[in-house]
Amino acid sequence: MGTLNLYKFTGQLTEELQEQLQNLGTHGTTDLNKFMRHLLYPVTVNILFKKGLFPSDERKIREFHQHFQAYDEGFEYGSQLPECLLRNWSKSKKWLLELFKKNIPDIKTYKSAKDNSLTVMQAVLDLLEMEANEQKSPNYGLLLLWASLSNTVPVAFWTFAFVLSHPNIHRTIMEGISSVFGTAGKDKIKVSEDDLKKLPLIKWCILETIRLRAPGVITRKVLKPVKILNYTVPSGDLLMLSPFWLHRNPKYFPEPDLFKPERWKKANLEKHAFLDCFMAFGSGKYQCPGRWLALLEIQICIILIFYYYDCSLLDPLPKQSSLHLVGVQQPEGRCRIQFKQRK
Numbered sequence: 001m002g003t004l005n006l007y008k009f010t011g012q013l014t015e016e017l018q019e020q021l022q023n024l025g026t027h028g029t030t031d032l033n034k035f036m037r038h039l040l041y042p043v044t045v046n047i048l049f050k051k052g053l054f055p056s057d058e059r060k061i062r063e064f065h066q067h068f069q070a071y072d073e074g075f076e077y078g079s080q081l082p083e084c085l086l087r088n089w090s091k092s093k094k095w096l097l098e099l100f101k102k103n104i105p106d107i108k109t110y111k112s113a114k115d116n117s118l119t120v121m122q123a124v125l126d127l128l129e130m131e132a133n134e135q136k137s138p139n140y141g142l143l144l145l146w147a148s149l150s151n152t153v154p155v156a157f158w159t160f161a162f163v164l165s166h167p168n169i170h171r172t173i174m175e176g177i178s179s180v181f182g183t184a185g186k187d188k189i190k191v192s193e194d195d196l197k198k199l200p201l202i203k204w205c206i207l208e209t210i211r212l213r214a215p216g217v218i219t220r221k222v223l224k225p226v227k228i229l230n231y232t233v234p235s236g237d238l239l240m241l242s243p244f245w246l247h248r249n250p251k252y253f254p255e256p257d258l259f260k261p262e263r264w265k266k267a268n269l270e271k272h273a274f275l276d277c278f279m280a281f282g283s284g285k286y287q288c289p290g291r292w293l294a295l296l297e298i299q300i301c302i303i304l305i306f307y308y309y310d311c312s313l314l315d316p317l318p319k320q321s322s323l324h325l326v327g328v329q330q331p332e333g334r335c336r337i338q339f340k341q342r343k
């Protein structure tokens with residue numbers, strides 16, 4: 001998932017996203033959060049684990065959504081409290097673990113029809129086999145599933161909502177997409193690394209969204225006493241850093257509360273460097289390994305939606321919920337969009 005292999009995902013992501021968008025129909029009104037889940041759950045699962053792992057049967061899709069959402073919503077408490085206190089959360093966790101237990105043999109032997117490359121989960125399974133730790137495979141599967149969906153879906157939601165609530169930015173993005181891919185049509189398009197480079201505003205919008213909706217805290221347990229200024233923090237204590245508040249410091253991000261994608265012009269994104277003090281993906285050894293894939297997935301998602309559909313927001317930009325400290329901020333209340341296929 002590093003930057004070297006990243007663009008090998010471009011074709012797959014474009015195809016999977018187009019497949020899902022075909023189910024959307026020609027026009028309609030829908031809840032934006034639900035829309036993003038229906039688009040990104042199958043795409044992410046089919047790419048990271050194996051094509052076809054995401055169910056195609058209506059009832060099973062509903063079951064997956066219900067259990068993943070219950071697991072995601074309860075994660076902060078569920079990962080710390082005894083499971084007997086959180087029956088529903090525990091039930092959904094077991095359901096998801098069972099899904100992986102059942103499918104791991106198929107994931108292991110899966111071969112892509114196009115090339116022989118491994119999926120991300122296959123690479124994880126190989127490592128577990130080398131470490132003779134295979135009994136933990138379903139748990140790693142669930143970790144990868146949660147890490148890949150729990151932040152990417154709300155970031156895609158917010159990016160879309162921010163762009164639609166800034167008409168000038170929306171217009172510039174639409175013009176950019178038309179200049180690269182031609183006027184809208186119903187035909188499938190291919191998205192290349194070069195095309196993405198011609199549309200930097202989309203990437204800036206995603207990063208600006210992540211800056212504004214960054215995780216509340218990132219935590220580390222102190223293993224050896226550490227001196228910070230005049231304090232010595234003893235081992236066993238927890239040290240926390242808040243990307244959310246750091247990103248609101250005007251010293252590092254002038255006019256921090258405004259959605260200003262153009263501030264990302266200064267970042268050397270070609271060299272894969274973010275702006276100084278941008279900490280939404282953590283830092284150091286345990287920095288998010290999926291960060292470049294997440295950006296790529298959301299970029300392509302935005303390009304395709306705007307290429308095929310004219311969209312508008314039917315509700316004001318929702319507030320962010322203050323319930324979650326871990327992970328990016330979730331929206332509070334409904335936010336509907338209207339979409340109509342472009343001719």
Ligand code: HEM
Binds near residue numbers: 215282288289291328
């Ligand atoms: C915009 C979307 C995303 C955001 C904001 C995000 C953010 C984060 C953060 C803050 C961490 C903790 C870093 C630390 O402790 O220093 C993390 C860890 C992780 N992320 Fe992401 N992430 C995103 C998308 C993804 C995706 C798409 C994947 C998988 C393909 C992924 C896989 C992981 C994994 C496996 C870890 C655990 C790393 C470890 O503990 O060594 N993330 N992410």
